[in-house]
Amino acid sequence: MELPPRWRILRDGPGAGAWNMAFDEALARTCRPGEGVLRTYAWSRPTLSFGRNQRARGVYDMESGRTLGADMVRRPTGGREVLHDRELTYAIVLPLADRRVGAARELHRLVGGALVEALRALGVPATQASDGIRAPHPDEGPCFGMPGAGEVEAGGRKVVGSAQGRFGGALLQHGSILMAPSTLSLSALRAAEVVLQEQVFEPPSGIAGLLGRPPGVSEVRGVVEAAFAGAFGGSWEVGQARPMERDAAEELMARNRSVEWTWRR
Amino acid sequence: MSEIPSGLHYTEEHEYLKPTDEDDVFLIGITDYAQGELGDIVFLELPSPGDTFARMDVFGTIEAVKAVSDLYCPVAGEVIEVNQALDDDPALVNAEPYGEGWMVRLRVTDPDELEDLLDEEGYRALID
Numbered sequence: 001m002e003l004p005p006r007w008r009i010l011r012d013g014p015g016a017g018a019w020n021m022a023f024d025e026a027l028a029r030t031c032r033p034g035e036g037v038l039r040t041y042a043w044s045r046p047t048l049s050f051g052r053n054q055r056a057r058g059v060y061d062m063e064s065g066r067t068l069g070a071d072m073v074r075r076p077t078g079g080r081e082v083l084h085d086r087e088l089t090y091a092i093v094l095p096l097a098d099r100r101v102g103a104a105r106e107l108h109r110l111v112g113g114a115l116v117e118a119l120r121a122l123g124v125p126a127t128q129a130s131d132g133i134r135a136p137h138p139d140e141g142p143c144f145g146m147p148g149a150g151e152v153e154a155g156g157r158k159v160v161g162s163a164q165g166r167f168g169g170a171l172l173q174h175g176s177i178l179m180a181p182s183t184l185s186l187s188a189l190r191a192a193e194v195v196l197q198e199q200v201f202e203p204p205s206g207i208a209g210l211l212g213r214p215p216g217v218s219e220v221r222g223v224v225e226a227a228f229a230g231a232f233g234g235s236w237e238v239g240q241a242r243p244m245e246r247d248a249a250e251e252l253m254a255r256n257r258s259v260e261w262t263w264r265r
Numbered sequence: 266m267s268e269i270p271s272g273l274h275y276t277e278e279h280e281y282l283k284p285t286d287e288d289d290v291f292l293i294g295i296t297d298y299a300q301g302e303l304g305d306i307v308f309l310e311l312p313s314p315g316d317t318f319a320r321m322d323v324f325g326t327i328e329a330v331k332a333v334s335d336l337y338c339p340v341a342g343e344v345i346e347v348n349q350a351l352d353d354d355p356a357l358v359n360a361e362p363y364g365e366g367w368m369v370r371l372r373v374t375d376p377d378e379l380e381d382l383l384d385e386e387g388y389r390a391l392i393d
Binding site (some may be wrong): 052076102104105138148165167 | 290326
């Protein structure tokens with residue numbers, strides 16, 4: 001995979017779920033040749049994101065989200081549901097220099113390796129899951145319930161959950177670096193009939209549980225940026241969002257806020 | 266080594282068009298190379314019979330190992346059948362990309378567009 005020579009770092013604060021997903025997708029849809037982007041951000045309130053193709057209708061309950069103060073959004077990327085709360089989220093976008101199909105898997109492994117380095121720099125004994133794991137169906141349960149090939153684990157549990165999408169000539173990978181368990185439980189957001197059928201999902205304790213202290217956002221952001229720069233090479237600079245990126249994200253907001261999109265399956 | 270059968274048309278987006286017994290009707294799927302590079306295919310979103318597409322319109326999406334990608338219609342046409350077996354078993358695309366893993370049966374609007382596609386040798390040169 002040919003990597004871009006220039007990288008722009010975007011440091012965003014907490015945002016609404018629909019905006020966070022719109023902005024990640026907009027970065028991919030407006031991606032320029034020769035420049036990659038690493039964005040890190042957080043969530044203004046607990047948000048359950050569904051994978052692009054997973055079933056949400058009849059599995060989760062829209063009303064329980066409203067009652068408990070949680071947003072529900074649909075990601076433009078694949079995979080299974082993630083409850084975003086006490087985490088730092090990364091998004092990496094890069095232009096594809098050719099039409100090779102395997103770039104997505106190469107990026108996944110490269111990002112996984114960078115995240116392992118970042119977490120080790122914090123003192124978390126992270127490893128990458130082996131390649132022999134079959135990819136789960138998007139309806140097979142929470143993203144943090146089981147590791148996939150190349151994903152990042154520590155203490156026997158997944159600590160980063162990631163997903164990808166290809167948008168024309170660009171690849172987007174974003175994922176949750178779990179700092180601490182959410183204040184909400186996934187089961188509280190489930191549709192009543194599903195709660196009765198499934199086993200209780202025990203959320204992983206995240207970095208805080210592994211370190212024995214809550215990590216600071218700037219501390220995690222710092223090691224993540226350093227590890228990505230080391231893994232991807234090229235020149236890295238902190239920058240700002242461009243007007244065309246914000247405009248593209250605004251255009252995606254109507255879809256991202258709609259029931260038709262969020263509850264499409 | 267990826268399988269590239271002769272007698273099919275190929276695209277730079279790693280799709281194939283396989284002739285059927287009916288004139289101007291082709292089966293569309295992704296190539297053996299593409300399925301191998303994508304990895305375990307877990308979900309396909311495909312159009313409905315009767316849907317029409319212009320050349321390079323997005324006609325569906327494919328999800329493999331948590332990566333979602335668009336599927337592009339290689340030539341203009343009308344979908345006349347969708348492979349329902351992929352609903353229950355998307356891994357057929359991995360197992361038999363040119364056989365039971367076909368995605369849609371397309372009636373081509375303008376057969377002249379086929380001339381712009383790659384043959385077996387052209388596609389081999391693309392992926393080598």
